[in-house]
Amino acid sequence: MNNGEIDFNQIMSKAQILRNQLGAVRDQVVKDIYQQAQEIAGKVVRGQNLKRDLDQKIDNVVTSKIFGFPLMIALLGLVFWLTISGANVPSEMIANVLFGFQDKLTELFRWAGAPAWLHGVLVLGMYRGLAWVVSVMLPPMAIFFPLFTFLEDLGYLPRVAFNLDKFFKKAGAHGKQVLTMCMGFGCNAAGIIACRIIESPRERMIAILTNNFVPCNGRFPTLIAMAAVFMGAFVSGYNSFAASGLVAVVVVLGVLITLSVSWLLSKTLLKGIPSTFTLELPPYRIPKVGSLLIRSVLDRTLFVLMRAVVVAAPAGAITWILANIHIGDLSIIGYLAGWLQGFGQLLGLDGFIILAFLLGLPANEIVVPILMMCYMSQGAMLELDSIDALRRLLINNGWTWLTALNMILFSLLHFPCATTLLTIRKETQSVKWTLLAALIPTGVAVLVCFLIAQIARALGLV
Amino acid sequence: MMGLTAQSSGIHAFLEELNQSSVKADAIIALAGNPNTGKSTVFNGLTGLNQHTGNWPGKTVILARGNYQHRNKNITLVDLPGTYSLLANSADEQVARDFICFGNPDATVVVADATCIERNLNLVLQVMEVTTKTILCVNLIDEAKRKNIAIDCSGLEKILGIPVIPAVARDKVGLTELKDAIHKVAIEKKPICPHPLIYNESIENAINQLQNDVETLLQGKFNSRWAAMRLLDGDATMITEMLHHLKKDQRQEPLAIRRGEAHCYE
Numbered sequence: 001m002n003n004g005e006i007d008f009n010q011i012m013s014k015a016q017i018l019r020n021q022l023g024a025v026r027d028q029v030v031k032d033i034y035q036q037a038q039e040i041a042g043k044v045v046r047g048q049n050l051k052r053d054l055d056q057k058i059d060n061v062v063t064s065k066i067f068g069f070p071l072m073i074a075l076l077g078l079v080f081w082l083t084i085s086g087a088n089v090p091s092e093m094i095a096n097v098l099f100g101f102q103d104k105l106t107e108l109f110r111w112a113g114a115p116a117w118l119h120g121v122l123v124l125g126m127y128r129g130l131a132w133v134v135s136v137m138l139p140p141m142a143i144f145f146p147l148f149t150f151l152e153d154l155g156y157l158p159r160v161a162f163n164l165d166k167f168f169k170k171a172g173a174h175g176k177q178v179l180t181m182c183m184g185f186g187c188n189a190a191g192i193i194a195c196r197i198i199e200s201p202r203e204r205m206i207a208i209l210t211n212n213f214v215p216c217n218g219r220f221p222t223l224i225a226m227a228a229v230f231m232g233a234f235v236s237g238y239n240s241f242a243a244s245g246l247v248a249v250v251v252v253l254g255v256l257i258t259l260s261v262s263w264l265l266s267k268t269l270l271k272g273i274p275s276t277f278t279l280e281l282p283p284y285r286i287p288k289v290g291s292l293l294i295r296s297v298l299d300r301t302l303f304v305l306m307r308a309v310v311v312a313a314p315a316g317a318i319t320w321i322l323a324n325i326h327i328g329d330l331s332i333i334g335y336l337a338g339w340l341q342g343f344g345q346l347l348g349l350d351g352f353i354i355l356a357f358l359l360g361l362p363a364n365e366i367v368v369p370i371l372m373m374c375y376m377s378q379g380a381m382l383e384l385d386s387i388d389a390l391r392r393l394l395i396n397n398g399w400t401w402l403t404a405l406n407m408i409l410f411s412l413l414h415f416p417c418a419t420t421l422l423t424i425r426k427e428t429q430s431v432k433w434t435l436l437a438a439l440i441p442t443g444v445a446v447l448v449c450f451l452i453a454q455i456a457r458a459l460g461l462v
Numbered sequence: 463m464m465g466l467t468a469q470s471s472g473i474h475a476f477l478e479e480l481n482q483s484s485v486k487a488d489a490i491i492a493l494a495g496n497p498n499t500g501k502s503t504v505f506n507g508l509t510g511l512n513q514h515t516g517n518w519p520g521k522t523v524i525l526a527r528g529n530y531q532h533r534n535k536n537i538t539l540v541d542l543p544g545t546y547s548l549l550a551n552s553a554d555e556q557v558a559r560d561f562i563c564f565g566n567p568d569a570t571v572v573v574a575d576a577t578c579i580e581r582n583l584n585l586v587l588q589v590m591e592v593t594t595k596t597i598l599c600v601n602l603i604d605e606a607k608r609k610n611i612a613i614d615c616s617g618l619e620k621i622l623g624i625p626v627i628p629a630v631a632r633d634k635v636g637l638t639e640l641k642d643a644i645h646k647v648a649i650e651k652k653p654i655c656p657h658p659l660i661y662n663e664s665i666e667n668a669i670n671q672l673q674n675d676v677e678t679l680l681q682g683k684f685n686s687r688w689a690a691m692r693l694l695d696g697d698a699t700m701i702t703e704m705l706h707h708l709k710k711d712q713r714q715e716p717l718a719i720r721r722g723e724a725h726c727y728e
Contacts, residue, residue, distance in 0.1 A: 008705065011675045015693035018668040025665065025694050030549065032661045033584055040621050041580035044614040196553050282498070283578065 055283050059159065063281075068163045075156075076251060079147045081244035084224050087139035094138065098131035120324055121317050125373070129316025132369040133308045137221045141305065144220065145296040148185065153287035157182050162281060164255075171259045172266025174203035177210075181258065184214040188416055189423040191216075196427075202272045205433065206262050208424055212416040212441045213258040215251065218308065218364035222411045223247055225368060229391045230404040246408075254412050257444060269436075308365035315366045319359060319373045333374050347446060348406040348453030348462075350398070357410065362418050367411065402462045406449045413445035487529070487538035489648035492562055494589060495573035496582050497544035500601040503631040504573050505541045508641070525557070532641040535649055540567070548588045549695075562592050563684075563700075564707055568648035569595045571640070576606035576613050576628070590624060590656040591688045597643050598626045599636070623657040658687070668694055680704055 019025060061067050102123060109119040151157060157179065165175035176198050184191030191211040198204040215223055227246040266272065322332045330338070337351035344350040352374045360367035372390070375397045394404070415438045416424070425434040456462050495501040506513075509528025526541040542561055543554035562570050572589050574582035579600065590596045600613055619626040625643040629636030646652045660666065669690045676693065677686035684704050692700040 008679060008701065011672065011679060011693065011701075014675070015672055015690075015696075018671060019694055019696060022664055022668055022694065025696070026549070028662060028665060029691070029695065032665075033587055033659060036659055037580055037583035037587060040583055040618070043621060044618045045579055046612040046614065047610040199555070 055281075058284060059281060062156070062159050063162050068159075072160060072163060073248065073252065075151070077244060077248040079144065079151075080224075080247045080251075081241060082147060083140050083144045083220075084228070084244045084247070085241075086143045087224075090139040090142075091135055095131070095135035098135055099128075102127060102131065117324070121320055125317040125320025126313050127316075129312045129319070129366065129369045129373065130309055132372065133312040133365055134305070136225065136368070137217075137308060137365060138301070138305060140221055140224060141217055141301045142297065144217065145186075145301050146293060149292050149296040150287055152182075153285065153292055155282050155284045158281050167259055168262065171263040172270075172272070173206045173210075173259075173262040174198045174200065177203070177207040177258075177262070180207050180211060181214050181255070184211045184216060186217060188212050188214075188216045188420040192420060192423045192427055200272070202266075202270045205428065206265050206270055208428060209265060209433070209437050209440055210258045210261050212420065212437070213254045213261065213413065213444075215254060215412055216364065216417075216420075218417065219411050220247075222364065222368050223250055223408055225390060226404055226408045226411070229394060229399075230401060230408070250408055250412055253409075257413065261440065261444065308363055311363040312366045312369060315359065315362060315370060316373065319370050323373060337374065346453065347410070347449035348402045348456065349410065349449065350403070352397075353403075353407060353410070357414055360417075361415070364411070364417050400462050402453060402456050406452060409452070410445050410449050413441055413448060415439075415442045415445075486536060488535040489568035489644070490538045490540065490565070491644055491648060492540050492542055492565065492567040492570040493573065494542045494558055494562065494570055494585065495544060496546055496575065496585055499544075499573045499575040499582060500631050501544060501573040502541070504571075504599060504601060504629070504637070504640075505539060507631045507634055507637050509539055530641070533645055533649075535645065537641075537644060537648070540565070545585065547585060548592065559592070560703075562589060564703070567593075567595070569597055569644055571597045571599055571644065573599045573601050573631075576600050576602045577609055577611060579613055586622070587659050590622065591659055591691070592685060594654050594656055595647050596624045596654070596656060597640070597647060598622065598624055599631075599640055600626060600628045601631050603628045603636075604630045604633070621657065623655050625654070665694065676701075681708060683708060 022028070062071060105123050105127060106119065109123060160182065161175060161178035164178045168175050168177050177195075179197065180191050180194040182191075183194040188211050191214070192208055195204050195207045195211070198207055224243070224247055227243040227250070231243045231246060319333070322336075325332050327335065333352075333355065337355050339351065340354040341351035344352075344354045347354075352371060356367050356371035356374060359370050372393065375393055415421075421434055421438060424437045425431065428434060493501060493505055505526065505528065509530050512530065513526055513528035525543075528539050528541070530537055530539070540561060542558040545555045545558045548555060548559045548562075561567065570589055570593055572582075572586045574586060586596070586598055598618070600615055600618070603613065606613060613628065615626045615628045625647065627636055627640045627643050629640060631637065647654060661669070669687060672690040672693060673686050676690045679701075680686060680689060689701055689704060
């Protein structure tokens with residue numbers, strides 16, 4: 001065995017010397033392989049692929065220095081605009097049906113002589129939470145997912161990766177991180193799993209730790225609703241166009257923060273040089289509408305909705321119980337929120353919002369429903385059948401433009417949901433990195449909201 | 463340096479599981495290929511419903527394996543993760559590489575997409591470097607035809623020196639031919655001499671200077687040219703892994719590349 005090791009070391013040093021003489025071996029090897037593949041293909045492939053030339057022409061525009069970025073942001077804005085403006089009507093319709101059914105349920109409970117607390121837990125807690133989740137989440141998802149899947153199937157997403165690659169390189173991260181980020185738009189847990197495509201453990205960890213900075217579809221409804229509230233209540237001349245613009249800006253901000261945090265990590269905890277990779281741009285393909293709809297509706301929309309429903313039901317019940325058990329004059333929720341109020345204030349938020357985010361740890365989808373339940377248990381009962389009603393409820397509870405803005409930012413930046421954290425734990429096999437994955441975003445969220453709140457107040461804007 | 467047991471125990475655990483499967487395999491075949499080449503369709507087409515999936519031990523990668531019978535032989539097919547290359551180190555690529563290298567498959571089938579054969583050939587060439595027992599399945603021939611692309615498969619066979627089977631896996635076209643080719647290579651042990659990749663002169667020189675030493679070190683049981691390449695590339699882990707396997711597998715069958723087959727390269 002020792003002989004083997006000595007031989008091995010000798011060979012290693014010999015290889016080292018040869019490697020030093022040769023320079024960039026890997027690059028040369030890859031180049032030689034590609035060249036031979038090209039030569040062989042040239043000999044056996046007959047017929048000209050006209051489509052390829054067309055792809056090339058499209059790519060020259062789509063990935064160009066001038067048009068690449070504006071096109072990307074415009075497409076992003078267009079997707080959000082279609083989502084927001086398209087979701088309004090069905091949202092209202094579904095809400096009308098579901099909340100109408102709530103009245104029927106209430107009658108049924110009364111007729112059966114059920115105790116008030118049972119009606120409270122099941123109807124006002126569980127059912128109302130569910131109804132909100134379904135009516136607010138389903139329409140945007142049913143529009144957003146097919147659109148996103150369309151861009152994915154079309155082959156546009158790798159072009160986005162191509163455009164952003166150099167920025168990630170500069171941040172000390174891997175270009176493939178863009179693809180994992182795009183997955184994160186669907187679901188951060190899925191984005192974390194997608195990080196497997198990154199070779200170097202260092203860059204993979206950066207991608208895992210920063211994936212949460214793109215809003216998953218659990219947070220999109222929150223962002224969209226808050227953007228509509230913000231634009232409607234505090235900026236004159238509301239329209240869905242402005243609201244979608246705001247969401248697009250928020251997403252771009254998420255990407256910028258991803259880059260900044262990646263850069264910080266690669267300079268501190270995860271030092272190293274970014275590795276190179278060859279990104280192949282696949283051919284454009286016109287997506288098949290049928291399979292696109294089936295996949296985005298079944299695999300994504302219904303899957304995510306089911307998850308939200310499963311989590312929202314118990315969370316709604318628990319929140320109702322917490323809101324209706326009184327110790328002295330105050331409910332448990334009142335106590336908890338009061339206790340968090342000071343901290344919330346510092347961030348331009350309030351105690352209820354912080355509490356809603358904490359109670360929303362199982363899934364981001366239920367943060368707003370919990371928040372509404374908290375507010376409504378305070379006495380301000382409202383029929384919540386539209387964004388407009390939500391806006392009135394929030395303003396009644398002391399919201400300003402700063403609250404709405406920081407709610408958006410906190411939602412974008414705060415800790416990942418429990419599913420994502422469990423996935424990180426599974427993928428990294430490390431409690432330490434999982435904790436960091438929760439602490440880093442939370443730290444960023446607290447810092448950003450704190451700064452904005454303090455500056456706004458110092459300038460007398462609120 | 464020798465402590466890379468996590469990797470080797472991973473593949474050993476998997477191979478053990480493979481051996482303990484209810485059907486005794488007469489041959490184990492690895493199925494490799496780029497993503498989106500219809501690899502899974504080929505896998506499903508060959509194995510039907512006789513499939514199991516399991517996690518690659520020690521790695522977060524799901525592997526599927528399945529069985530089929532052809533000419534009274536039981537063939538076990540292992541579906542490797544889709545990869546563009548064997549050169550990098552993502553978990554997927556490592557699993558594919560390790561299995562081809564240490565799993566001692568009786569043949570490795572690479573599935574390629576006929577509509578962009580050039581891109582897929584990169585992987586084919588790299589697999590051919592690791593193992594001589596490579597079979598190329600050119601899938602999606604029909605889609606290529608629709609795009610006005612024709613592939614001269616017999617010409618490709620001559621150039622590469624390995625069996626090349628055109629197929630439309632979705633319509634089960636070419637799968638019998640593929641089974642026949644697998645039978646020839648894995649059961650009848652028909653020798654294959656793939657035409658090697660030639661690198662530029664300075665790299666070839668460096669390989670020549672290392673190859674004999676590496677061959678002695680690895681007792682001729684691994685492809686010494688390929689191992690020398692990895693060393694030049696600065697990837698010592700592969701060699702330590704190989705040495706590890708040499709010790710561990712002393713009583714077992716010789717691994718992927720036998721001395722006789724290695725001579726094809728000379």
